[in-house]
Amino acid sequence: MEFCKVEKNEIGKNALLLVLYGNDQKVISLLNDRLKTYNYKIAIGKVGSMEVQKVVSAIETAAKKNGIISEKFYREEHALYHAIIDALHGITRGQVELRSVQRTVGLRFSILRGYPYANQDEGEWIAVALYGTIGAPVKGLEHEAIGLGINHL
Amino acid sequence: MEFCKVEKNEIGKNALLLVLYGNDQKVISLLNDRLKTYNYKIAIGKVGSMEVQKVVSAIETAAKKNGIISEKFYREEHALYHAIIDALHGITRGQVELRSVQRTVGLRFSILRGYPYANQDEGEWIAVALYGTIGAPVKGLEHEAIGLGINHL
Amino acid sequence: MEFCKVEKNEIGKNALLLVLYGNDQKVISLLNDRLKTYNYKIAIGKVGSMEVQKVVSAIETAAKKNGIISEKFYREEHALYHAIIDALHGITRGQVELRSVQRTVGLRFSILRGYPYANQDEGEWIAVALYGTIGAPVKGLEHEAIGLGINHL
Amino acid sequence: MEFCKVEKNEIGKNALLLVLYGNDQKVISLLNDRLKTYNYKIAIGKVGSMEVQKVVSAIETAAKKNGIISEKFYREEHALYHAIIDALHGITRGQVELRSVQRTVGLRFSILRGYPYANQDEGEWIAVALYGTIGAPVKGLEHEAIGLGINHL
Amino acid sequence: MEFCKVEKNEIGKNALLLVLYGNDQKVISLLNDRLKTYNYKIAIGKVGSMEVQKVVSAIETAAKKNGIISEKFYREEHALYHAIIDALHGITRGQVELRSVQRTVGLRFSILRGYPYANQDEGEWIAVALYGTIGAPVKGLEHEAIGLGINHL
Amino acid sequence: MEFCKVEKNEIGKNALLLVLYGNDQKVISLLNDRLKTYNYKIAIGKVGSMEVQKVVSAIETAAKKNGIISEKFYREEHALYHAIIDALHGITRGQVELRSVQRTVGLRFSILRGYPYANQDEGEWIAVALYGTIGAPVKGLEHEAIGLGINHL
Numbered sequence: 035m036e037f038c039k040v041e042k043n044e045i046g047k048n049a050l051l052l053v054l055y056g057n058d059q060k061v062i063s064l065l066n067d068r069l070k071t072y073n074y075k076i077a078i079g080k081v082g083s084m085e086v087q088k089v090v091s092a093i094e095t096a097a098k099k100n101g102i103i104s105e106k107f108y109r110e111e112h113a114l115y116h117a118i119i120d121a122l123h124g125i126t127r128g129q130v131e132l133r134s135v136q137r138t139v140g141l142r143f144s145i146l147r148g149y150p151y152a153n154q155d156e157g158e159w160i161a162v163a164l165y166g167t168i169g170a171p172v173k174g175l176e177h178e179a180i181g182l183g184i185n186h187l
Numbered sequence: 188m189e190f191c192k193v194e195k196n197e198i199g200k201n202a203l204l205l206v207l208y209g210n211d212q213k214v215i216s217l218l219n220d221r222l223k224t225y226n227y228k229i230a231i232g233k234v235g236s237m238e239v240q241k242v243v244s245a246i247e248t249a250a251k252k253n254g255i256i257s258e259k260f261y262r263e264e265h266a267l268y269h270a271i272i273d274a275l276h277g278i279t280r281g282q283v284e285l286r287s288v289q290r291t292v293g294l295r296f297s298i299l300r301g302y303p304y305a306n307q308d309e310g311e312w313i314a315v316a317l318y319g320t321i322g323a324p325v326k327g328l329e330h331e332a333i334g335l336g337i338n339h340l
Numbered sequence: 341m342e343f344c345k346v347e348k349n350e351i352g353k354n355a356l357l358l359v360l361y362g363n364d365q366k367v368i369s370l371l372n373d374r375l376k377t378y379n380y381k382i383a384i385g386k387v388g389s390m391e392v393q394k395v396v397s398a399i400e401t402a403a404k405k406n407g408i409i410s411e412k413f414y415r416e417e418h419a420l421y422h423a424i425i426d427a428l429h430g431i432t433r434g435q436v437e438l439r440s441v442q443r444t445v446g447l448r449f450s451i452l453r454g455y456p457y458a459n460q461d462e463g464e465w466i467a468v469a470l471y472g473t474i475g476a477p478v479k480g481l482e483h484e485a486i487g488l489g490i491n492h493l
Numbered sequence: 494m495e496f497c498k499v500e501k502n503e504i505g506k507n508a509l510l511l512v513l514y515g516n517d518q519k520v521i522s523l524l525n526d527r528l529k530t531y532n533y534k535i536a537i538g539k540v541g542s543m544e545v546q547k548v549v550s551a552i553e554t555a556a557k558k559n560g561i562i563s564e565k566f567y568r569e570e571h572a573l574y575h576a577i578i579d580a581l582h583g584i585t586r587g588q589v590e591l592r593s594v595q596r597t598v599g600l601r602f603s604i605l606r607g608y609p610y611a612n613q614d615e616g617e618w619i620a621v622a623l624y625g626t627i628g629a630p631v632k633g634l635e636h637e638a639i640g641l642g643i644n645h646l
Numbered sequence: 647m648e649f650c651k652v653e654k655n656e657i658g659k660n661a662l663l664l665v666l667y668g669n670d671q672k673v674i675s676l677l678n679d680r681l682k683t684y685n686y687k688i689a690i691g692k693v694g695s696m697e698v699q700k701v702v703s704a705i706e707t708a709a710k711k712n713g714i715i716s717e718k719f720y721r722e723e724h725a726l727y728h729a730i731i732d733a734l735h736g737i738t739r740g741q742v743e744l745r746s747v748q749r750t751v752g753l754r755f756s757i758l759r760g761y762p763y764a765n766q767d768e769g770e771w772i773a774v775a776l777y778g779t780i781g782a783p784v785k786g787l788e789h790e791a792i793g794l795g796i797n798h799l
Numbered sequence: 800m801e802f803c804k805v806e807k808n809e810i811g812k813n814a815l816l817l818v819l820y821g822n823d824q825k826v827i828s829l830l831n832d833r834l835k836t837y838n839y840k841i842a843i844g845k846v847g848s849m850e851v852q853k854v855v856s857a858i859e860t861a862a863k864k865n866g867i868i869s870e871k872f873y874r875e876e877h878a879l880y881h882a883i884i885d886a887l888h889g890i891t892r893g894q895v896e897l898r899s900v901q902r903t904v905g906l907r908f909s910i911l912r913g914y915p916y917a918n919q920d921e922g923e924w925i926a927v928a929l930y931g932t933i934g935a936p937v938k939g940l941e942h943e944a945i946g947l948g949i950n951h952l
Binding site: 588590592593594595596628629633634635636 | 697698699702703706720723724727731741742743746
């Protein structure tokens with residue numbers, strides 16, 4: 035039974051493990067190392083907010099700072115943006131809103147870029163995973179939530 | 188570095204690990220054993236369909252067969268139903284539809300029932316996790332998707 | 341304390357009372373009489389289905405049979421259609437679907453047409469009210485739901 | 494023909510009558526008395542705003558002040574929150590937003606907690622009803638709207 | 647091959663051509679002249695914002711200033727409002743939000759009022775067309791979008 | 800005043816003109832010729848249905864038959880699919896459904912593939928435009944609708 039086995043073709047699962055084990059530095063290091071042998075580019079981070087806008091910004095900023103997407107091309111921004119919004123659907127379930135419906139999130143996020151398909155000609159894809167809590171703007175009045183968005187780059 | 192550490196208070200994460208590692212019987216057994224020491228009731232299964240309705244039915248049937256919810260009370264059905272629909276939002280991202288928008292899913296699911304909060308008076312909660320692929324009704328034209336729904340019982 | 345007082349300018353409330361008291365023939369008669377003194381045209385009916393489409397059809401058919409809208413003009417059909425869909429949002433809360441998300445409804449409906457505004461030049465409006473139960477396709481596994489749609493004619 | 498007959502098993506209808514007759518103190522008193530004989534806990538109130546958030550807060554505050562839900566348990570907050578959001582779907586029909594789509598509401602609300610099912614083991618449920626007007630942020634440019642959310646507690 | 651042929655019964659297409667050719671004053675003049683021979687009332691304008699609310703306001707203000715709708719009647723405001731929101735669905739595709747999901751628009755809009763149906767008894771209708779760009783709040787990080795809303799008046 | 804002037808960087812507008820002028824063969828030929836000088840690949844077609852699924856299929860089939868996208872790569876299918884769904888949001892305004900909410904469409908569609916951005920490194924993009932009528936499943940009970948989806952390839 036191998037620990038945290040990583041499959042190259044499961045970009046989504048890989049992004050999800052990064053956020054699920056995000057508070058365990060050793061596991062994150064291990065996953066990081068393995069994913070890099072598959073040439074995945076990786077960024078992870080945290081964001082807590084009542085503003086969807088801030089969640090989007092935090093992920094975009096991390097992606098640019100870590101060289102996951104280029105700031106020069108709109109197409110990369112476009113691909114990432116829709117992956118983020120898709121991931122937010124899993125978190126918000128029904129309407130991508132937080133403050134306006136009186137709730138807040140505390141999330142870890144991961145961004146992965148690589149070639150997940152066996153056929154290399156399928157090109158690069160990007161995955162955004164989110165995991166954390168959503169609830170009332172009062173500590174403890176919350177439950178967990180997950181989200182994953184995947185897009186071609 | 189402990190393998191597949193399980194926290195009692197992370198009902199969502201526990202349900203997610205069950206679907207993410209769902210093709211590794213040893214990990215599933217290990218998770219199962221640990222979750223049962225926390226008195227979690229567990230059901231796992233698989234469903235592939237172009238009909239949202241069949242996904243809902245497969246999970247409801249598994250929940251009843253495995254004694255996760257009672258067939259006698261609507262309140263348990265009601266709690267499970269909304270957890271399923273919430274989880275489907277993460278899978279479908281925007282509209283809980285499959286066939287009508289020409290797509291299909293192949294999913295593993297898990298259902299967990301237990302007391303995730305430190306305060307036992309918070310009572311029982313149910314979590315439904317979904318993981319698999321979504322895409323065109325042609326093998327390979329698909330990418331991964333995740334979903335999680337949590338509700339009080 | 342007057343019983344079932346009816347205000348001319350509350351077309352929505354009037355439509356709602358007709359569905360809420362729908363199983364009490366005496367109240368319905370009383371409301372009917374009072375609403376007719378305000379020149380409201382009225383139709384009431386019942387529909388149970390797992391198909392949204394059948395709910396829409398049942399209401400449209402009742403509206404035409406009772407002379408609430410004319411079959412000759414699309415504009416009346418258009419006004420009624422959007423009032424029905426609006427009312428269905430209250431019943432379905434999130435996505436106007438029934439069978440595809442494994443649920444069914446049993447509804448009473450009312451349709452009112454008249455001049456609700458003090459200023460007669462505001463012209464005619466139409467209200468559609470729905471009340472009944474929504475739930476699993478099993479008797480008893482359901483709770484109540486309400487919906488109201490209002491449109492200018 | 495009995496006035497304002499109240500059925501114990503129609504928690505939704507009861508909540509709806511409280512908002513529909515909300516400007517008639519005598520009817521409200523009568524309904525209150527009858528509902529209390531069925532051990533229903535009741536809160537009513539009013540809120541006008543362009544912010545969905547303020548509508549949610551007003552109802553949550555009223556529920557806590559009147560002892561409808563306990564502030565100690567997240568599960569009660571969770572049940573109430575989703576009942577409120579469900580009710581808001583009927584009011585907003587399509588997207589639970591007000592200011593961002595340039596509209597405002599003036600609403601009466603009611604909250605009911607009790608045992609609506611014949612089988613006492615179905616436990617407690619909560620209903621939130623909303624009735625009032627929605628429209629442009631200009632007095633008179635508005636029409637009526639209704640909403641009802643029901644959840645197990 | 648006639649240039650910019652205009653059909654009386656295509657109110658939507660006419661509104662769309664006005665926004666698509668909006669930066670070509672000669673074409674706009676030509677379209678304007680032809681549409682006026684069919685007794686269409688016309689308003690055109692531009693709006694750029696991260697607030698949906700401002701887009702709605704800009705169109706409503708233009709409609710009133712140009713006498714497309716009367717400020718005296720709610721029914722005209724109501725018809726226009728829903729045409730605007732319908733048009734915004736085409737622009738925003740999924741959720742009528744801009745700032746909260748970190749995006750902005752730069753739009754031309756047109757409003758047309760007239761009798762598009764062969765049968766004059768179908769009465770007046772209103773069309774709102776929107777065309778421009780949507781994207782990140784950074785110049786150039788954007789692509790085109792279109793929207794059309796049609797309602798009976 | 801040049802007729803049907805075509806800008807290379809307006810992939811969306813170009814796709815829209817193709818559907819708006821779709822019943823005028825001479826204009827279509829002219830647009831086709833001009834777009835091909837910019838190396839745009841083009842497909843146009845028609846579809847009428849109560850099934851969203853058939854609309855999606857018709858466009859996908861036309862895209863493949865005309866060599867707009869390759870059948871070998873999922874990434875191209877994925878890009879096209881989301882452009883189609885985006886375009887359908889403009890047509891359906893609120894929920895991408897037809898039959899289930901009792902309505903039908905008669906649409907012309909166009910698909911364009913090319914390099915719309917001044918910076919060639921922005922790579923290829925795809926645009927899907929839809930124009931036609933939506934309404935009750937009865938001839939004449941309908942109005943126009945438009946939709947546009949744009950995605951990076």
